[in-house]
Amino acid sequence: MSFSAVIFDFFGTLTPSTPSGIWDEHAARSAAPLGIPVEQWRRALDESFPERAVGAMGDLPRTIRTLARRCGVDPGDEALAAATAARLACQRELFVFRDDALETLERLRRDGLRIGVLSDCTIELAETLPTLPLAPLVDAVVLSCQEGRRKPDPELFRQVARELDTPTGDCLYVGDGGGDELSGATAQGMTAVMLRAGDWAINDAHAREDSWPGPFFSTLSHVVAAAGDPALITA
Incomplete structure (x- = not known):
């Protein structure tokens, strides 16, 4: 029996992994107008991720202002x-897809599968995703910052399955393991596979399941055959 739907994580799965140095460089670019030391600003961004990922800090200007104040700076309108x-701009530079990502989605659609995206993310992705080239290729998008909950919250997995009109047991979930997503998907009856691409080790991920004992693929292209034949998925 084949799957009816495939659900993908976004960062580090559909997109390449992001090493710590890139986050440092990006932090420097947004810290500069505020006059905040880069290390302090990077720390504020990292520590606030749990809040930002569930949309608790509001839109991006409000978020930046709140974080700046936590760093002891009250920015004027121009600096903000x-x-x-x-x-x-920095976040949008991360919304670049793996070489085989869009082709994989197109092939899955041609094979009649429904496609979902489930991501722990902040408001920047929510604002930009409708303009990205994957938008017309997916049937359901569930983002933590819009839902007020993060992986591995069971409701996120159930919700994306509902929006795909597919029982969780008929869903294949593919992710790099951030946010305990593979265990979370498995707990809801999905078949979970880790994407462990060549850049997997450099990814600066939150609470990743590095010791995941289940099956993994080295490229997204492997998903196409496996979606049609679950027997190809082996630990």
């Missing part, structure tokens, strides 16, 4: 606008 623009 510049920092917000820098942050958004």
